[in-house]
Amino acid sequence: MALADEEPMTSQEHRSRLKRSALATGAALTVVVAAAAAAPNAGAQSATPGTPKLKLIAASKSVTLDRYEGEPGVYLDLGTYLQVDNAPFEFKVNRKSYKDPVVAQQILRNGTRTQVKKLPAGLVKDFSGLPGFLEVSIKNSAGREVAKSKGTYCPNNAAGRIRPDASATSKYPESCPTNPWTLGSVWGVEKGWASNTSTMDYDHPVNLPAGTYTAKASVAKKYRDLFGIPNDTPTIKVTVREIRNDNGGGEGVSGSMSSAMSHHNHGGASTPGMNGHAGHHYGPRGADAPTPGALSHALEQRGLAHHMGDGRDHTDGSRIAPALKANANRPTGRAGVPADVPKPDLRSLPAWDISITDGEDGDVAGKDYLAFSANVWNAGPAPLVVDGFRKPGAELMDSYQYYYDAKGKQVGYSPAGTMEWDPRVGHEHWHFTDFASYQLLSADQTRRVRSGKEAFCLANTDAVDYTVKNANWHPYNTDLSTACGSQNAISVREVLDVGSGDTYTQYRPGQSFDITDLPNGTYYIKVIANPAKRLQETSLKNNVSLRKVILGGTPGARTVKVPPVDLVNAP
Incomplete structure (x- = not known):
């Protein structure tokens, strides 16, 4: 799909492209950098068979975020990942009926043996992921905190291998369900993989003017305690640049790309204020994240x-x-x-x-x-x-x-x-x-x-x-x-x-x-x-x-x- 040079990209097209980019990010992740060391003995993990060894990492020491003219802010794709080793990080999430609350269980696999660890009641309320998992603090060049955010972490997000001997493909789904009538889901990250934890809340962009900032990310304490995650706090330099739409600038999206996006799930492009649709993250009302495709015109079995x-x-x-x-x-x-x-x-x-x-x-x-x-x-x-x-x-x-x-x-x-x-x-x-x-x-x-x-x-x-x-x-x-x-x-x-x-x-x-x-x-x-x-x-x-x-x-x-x-x- 080619980008059009003659048409400026609308705010909605920009949102759509960001969402699709978020899915693709990390598909070829091979090298990661932890930008800050863990506190001594904080959340230390033992390599117990069947128990995943988890670590918050940053793919880069610096990122550039584009703020498009007419947009209310930027979306914090900071390139932070949860690294998983020793065993898969897997969950089964379901509800018996619409009269029953959502129940989340961690699945611990050790060879042919499987154990189930039920998460605390009320921690997970829907199927979009672990709420309030990633905490981010952003300071300006003067050292003053100008923004804070808490983001839901979907383990199925944009995952990639972190070492060459890890499984070449992931058996887990490529997104977390967002349909309000979802009954059951599976979340997971393969051993030797990492998945994107960055906060991408399309209903609540962060109002950062053009400039330079410092972002510090961490896993919320309740999840560090629950899963034995060390208290790592990667620090990322953030550059926000403003992109104007008055000159085209090669930032437009071609009609073919817009059309392909609108075809997903029998709907049009998502609209502002709906987070894709009524509180969800991707696609027009009621849709899950689109699976990244190959050619839009050549089918594969x-x-x-x-x-x-x-x-x-x-x-x-x-x-x-x-x-x-x-x-x-x-x-x-x-x-x-x-x-x-x-x-x-x-x-x-x-x-x-x-x-x-x-x-x-x-x-x-x-x-x-x-x-x-x-x-x-x-x-x-x-x-x-x-x-x-x-x-x-x-x-x-x-x-x-x-x-x-x-x-x-x-x-x-x-x-x-x-x-x-x-x-x-x-x-x-x-x-x-x-x-x-x-x-x-x-x-x-x-x-x-x-x-x-x-x-x-x-x-x-x-x-x-x-x-x-x-x-x-x-x-x-x-x-x-x-x-x-x-x-x-x-x-x-x-x-x-x-x-x-x-x-x-x-x-x-x-x-x-x-x-x-x-x-x-x-x-x-x-x-x-x-x-x-x-x-x-x-x-x-x-x-x-x-x-x-x-x-x-x-x-x-x-x-x-x-x-x-x-x-x-x-x-």
């Missing part, structure tokens, strides 16, 4: 290749499915669904990110719309694999669901409806027509007063529960630029991996109900997975979710109130 054959890749974004003969437009092999074959389990999450819009994103100006975000996820134990096949000149693709045994061998397939090309801006890909649907119900839930879209491009946008059986911590299609094919595709594969969900944000065309002529009162947004029951699942009993909304106001100035669901307040 990646996570599914090892157990789903050698599907050939095409630079037009389409894919010939496994077990297909060249130039075929129908599947070959065994048709039917063996009774004992593993199947996916599709579950709908309650709608969230609900608001009133007026003539936005393709809606009709002057009307009131109830916009929302929605997600259907796969609880497993098998991935949902749907392939579309197109007859020459046909407008629709015939779609089939594929099935695999426990060893990954394809053992059957069955018809699953159709796929259609969606030409609307913000879509422009192939939609599977029978994945989910939306309804707006009356207060007594007996009448359907509005219906929503029923065609979707499947992508693994959100890690909903990575603790379920067979969860894939590295799903291969995480954004729409690679997941759902181009207009001239002859075949398309769409996959929803175990543990992941597919979020459509309220910014997508069609992701709303026209409520202009509806009276004020109580309604329910109903999200239905697999509405036509064409997809084979392990269970059909968990396909429906309801979210209560209360409409008020007057035409042109409608309001909506959204009560919490048990402990989750995600309006």
